[in-house]
Amino acid sequence: MDVIGRYRLQSKIGAGAFATVWRGYDDDLDVDVAVKVLADNWASRADVRERFLSEARLMRRIASDRVVRVFDLGQLPDGRPYFVMDYVSGGSLAEVLSHGSLDPADALWWGADLARAVAALHEEGVVHRDITPANLLLRPSQAVESGGGTHRIVLADLGLAKRAAEASGLTQAVGTPSYMAPEQGRGDGGFDERADVYAVGAVTYALMTGRPPFVASSITDVLQRDPDSNPPSLRPLLHDSIGQLDEILARTLAYRVGDRWNRADSLADRLEAEAYRLEQEAPVLAAQRTTLSDHDEVGTTVAQAARARRSRRGWLLLSLPILFLAAAAGSWFLIGR
Known part of the structure; x- marks a missing residue:
C-alpha cells in the first residue's frame, strides 16, 4: 500500500491494536501528513469502527493547536476507514x-x-x-x-x-x-x-x-x-x-x-x-x-x-570571578599610575 487517497505513504510511524499510523505526503498541499488507518482485523466490528470515526470527529472539532488536528476522512477500497492529520515532526x-x-x-x-x-x-x-x-x-x-x-x-x-x-x-x-x-x-x-x-x-x-x-x-x-x-x-x-x-x-x-x-x-x-x-x-x-543521547535526532x-x-548559566558563574579579577587589576593599574 503506497498510496491512500491522494496521500503518498512514506514510512510507518506506529502501530497499535486498533490502527496503524503512516507518515505521508500531500502533493496538492505540499505538506507532510499523518494517516491513521483502522486495522483490518477490526474492520468488521461496528463498535470499533464507530469509535475510530468518533476520534476523528472529536479531534476535528477541537480548536486548539495543542491537539493534533484532523483535516480529511476517507475509506480504503476494502472498506476500512482512515483519517488524515497534521504531521508532528518532533517525535514523542x-x-x-x-x-x-x-x-x-x-x-x-x-x-x-x-x-x-x-x-x-x-x-x-x-x-x-x-x-x-x-x-x-x-x-x-x-x-x-x-x-x-x-x-x-x-x-x-x-x-x-x-x-x-x-x-x-x-x-x-x-x-x-x-x-x-x-x-x-x-x-x-x-x-x-x-x-x-x-x-x-x-x-x-x-x-x-x-x-x-x-x-x-x-x-x-x-x-x-x-x-x-x-x-x-x-x-x-x-x-x-x-x-x-x-x-x-x-x-x-x-x-x-x-x-x-x-x-x-x-x-x-x-x-x-x-x-x-x-x-x-x-x-x-x-x-x-x-x-x-546525542545519537537520536529527537533526543x-x-x-x-x-x-x-545550563551552559549559559555555567559560563556566567565562571565569568564572574574573571570579571572581578580583571576589574581589580584595572583599578590597581590606574591607581599605580
Whole structure:
C-alpha cells in the first residue's frame, strides 16, 4: 500500500491494536501528513469502527493547536476507514524517555507544558483518559511557553477521549495502567478532568526519574494500591533542593480524587514555579545530570536546548570571578599610575 487517497505513504510511524499510523505526503498541499488507518482485523466490528470515526470527529472539532488536528476522512477500497492529520515532526515523549530521565528543571518545564496542553483540552470540554508519553508529541516551536525550549507538547490519540459531560457515565476501565488514575481502574464512571491531572503528574514524575511513580502492569495493580500511599520521594534526586516538589506531586498523584488539583492550569503554575526555582537555586545539580543521547535526532534537539541553558548559566558563574579579577587589576593599574 503506497498510496491512500491522494496521500503518498512514506514510512510507518506506529502501530497499535486498533490502527496503524503512516507518515505521508500531500502533493496538492505540499505538506507532510499523518494517516491513521483502522486495522483490518477490526474492520468488521461496528463498535470499533464507530469509535475510530468518533476520534476523528472529536479531534476535528477541537480548536486548539495543542491537539493534533484532523483535516480529511476517507475509506480504503476494502472498506476500512482512515483519517488524515497534521504531521508532528518532533517525535514523542516516549522517545525522549527511552534515553532516561531529564534534568530536573527541564522535566518540570515539560510537565508544566503538558499541563497547559491538558488544560486547553479541558477548556474544550474533553477528558483525554489516556495521557502517556507515547501519546504526547513534540512540535518544533520558537515560542514555547516554558523554559526557553525548542518544542511544545501536542496531544495525540484521542481514541479513548470523551466529552466531560459523558465521562461520569462510563463504566469500562480503560487507559495505560502506570499512568491511569485509580478511579479509571475501578470502571464505575466516577471520574472527571482530575483523572487527566493525575496522568500529568505521572508523566512529570517519569521525566524526572525515568520511571512512573507507581509501576503497574495491569488494572489489578492499579486497584491494589494503598489509598494512603505517596509516590517515592524525590529527595534522593534533589537533596536540599527538593523544595515543595514532594508535596506538589503527592497532591497531583493522590489516590482520592478530592485530594487532587481541580484544574490542570493550577498544576502548571506550580510546576513552572518549581522549575524556575531549580534553575535559579541548583545550577550545579542540573549541570551534573545527564539528559539524552546525542545519537537520536529527537533526543539531541531536546538535549541541546537543556545543555544550552545550563551552559549559559555555567559560563556566567565562571565569568564572574574573571570579571572581578580583571576589574581589580584595572583599578590597581590606574591607581599605580
